[in-house]
Each structure stands twice: as C-alpha cells, then as structure tokens.
C-alpha cells in the first residue's frame with residue numbers, strides 16, 4: 001500500500017480553457033502533502049486529475065503525464081474505475097448517500113467494485129474502515145440507521161471510512177474540514193496523521209495553520225489573473241515553505257501580503 005505520484009509537464013483543460021499549466025512534482029508515499037493557494041488557482045482541478053475524476057466533465061482533458069509508482073494513469077488501456085479504486089477521494093462537503101444506512105455508506109464503493117462479499121466479510125470490512133476513520137465507537141450501535149443522521153464531522157469521517165474501505169493506495173482530500181467545527185477539524189487532522197502511516201495523502205486546504213500542522217510537504221499554487229492558468233509555484237518540505245520559501249510569491253501568500 002501507499003504509492004508515489006509524479007506529475008510531468010501536466011496541463012489541465014476545461015474545453016479550450018487551460019486551467020492549470022506546467023505542473024511538475026513528486027508526492028511521496030506515506031506522507032501528507034498539502035496544496036495551498038488562492039481561490040481559482042487549480043488546486044481542486046489538479047487533485048481531480050489524480051484519480052481521473054477530471055475527465056467526467058464535458059470537454060475536460062489532460063496533457064502531460066501523471067504516474068502512480070511509475071505507471072501512467074492516463075496510459076492507453078488504463079481503466080479509470082480501477083484508478084479510482086487505487087486513488088480514493090474525500091470531498092469538501094461530506095456527501096454520504098442519504099438513503100443508505102451508515103453501514104451501506106461505508107460499503108458503497110466496495111459493492112460497486114466487488115462481485116460478492118459475504119456477510120461476515122462485510123461486517124469485518126465495515127468495522128475496520130470505521131475504526132480506521134475513528135468513528136466506530138460513535139456509530140457501532142446504529143450501523144443500520146441513515147448516514148445522513150450523523151453530525152457534519154461524523155459524516156466527513158463516514159466519507160473517509162467509505163474511501164478507506166476501498167483499500168486505496170492514495171487518499172485525496174479536498175478541503176475536508178472546511179465545513180467542520182474546530183473539534184471535528186482536530187479529529188480529522190489526528191486521523192490524517194494516523195492514516196499517513198499507510199497511505200499517500202494529498203489535502204487541499206485554505207487554512208495555513210492546518211497545512212502547517214498536518215503536512216510534511218506543501219505545494220503552493222498561484223494564478224497571475226483571471227483567465228490565466230494556475231501554476232505550481234513551489235513545492236517542498238512544509239517547514240521550509242512556511243519559513244524560508246524560495247519564491248517571493250510564496251512568501252507573500254503565506255505572510256498574507258497577497259494581491
């Protein structure tokens with residue numbers, strides 16, 4: 001488990017619009033990488049290309065290479081569904097399936113992929129994923145009640161459990177705490193620290209303290225102006241990015257002297 005991601009000369013388009021340009025980076029396994037940068041610079045766009053969720057948008061496509069342990073995610077014959085099994089994603093707003101129970105939510109992705117999993121295995125997998133997401137104790141007595149009945153922080157952890165149940169190599173998180181209170185946020189941050197022992201994690205966040213707290217490496221994206229493509233300005237150890245970045249633009253952004 002846990003794989004290395006590498007982007008080479010990555011350009012990302014929405015139809016004719018080049019939203020992101022020239023991304024080159026390496027994301028190390030068993031580590032947390034944070035993406036920061038102003039709104040519209042392409043953080044979510046880059047994240048979605050990493051599990052082939054970008055191309056589901058009409059006219060959207062990618063140039064360049066994205067490698068998962070050296071294998072091109074966009075190579076001929078690569079099945080996007082298989083990519084999404086290896087590279088899980090957690091979205092900004094917790095999105096449990098409202099009509100499904102907690103347990104069904106956890107196993108939703110597994111059911112999509114797997115033919116038949118017997119009841120005992122299902123129960124085991126469900127418990128393991130919920131434990132992994134640090135939610136088990138809170139929900140173990142109501143697994144058959146709707147996932148939508150949980151608090152926001154619990155729903156977000158439920159979505160993390162759903163992603164973990166797929167046993168991915170990589171976990172992408174797009175502002176997973178932006179809708180959460182400080183206590184739930186800390187719970188998710190603790191969880192990210194635990195998960196990085198087994199997964200490659202990429203998290204998008206607007207919260208610089210959060211980036212500083214949870215990540216080993218930070219990538220700063222920026223945009224020159226409306227309509228211009230977003231670019232990865234620099235990526236490196238989080239300590240360095242927040243204390244002595246190489247680029248003036250990074251310094252300006254992290255110190256709040258921006259725009």
Ligand SMILES: Nc1ncnc2c1ncn2[C@@H]1O[C@H](COP(=O)(O)OP(=O)(O)OP(=O)(O)O)[C@@H](O)[C@H]1O
Pocket residue numbers: 014017019037038039040041042043044045046057230
């Ligand atoms: N579905 C889409 N169709 C067309 N353009 C899009 C689409 N989604 C995003 N874009 C454009 O791509 C650019 C990058 O957007 P993206 O959502 O990746 O930015 P972001 O860095 O995640 O911003 P935020 O911090 O606000 O979430 C923006 O100019 C945006 O308008």
Ligand SMILES: [Mg+2]
Pocket residue numbers: 043044045174204
């Ligand atoms: Mg975004």
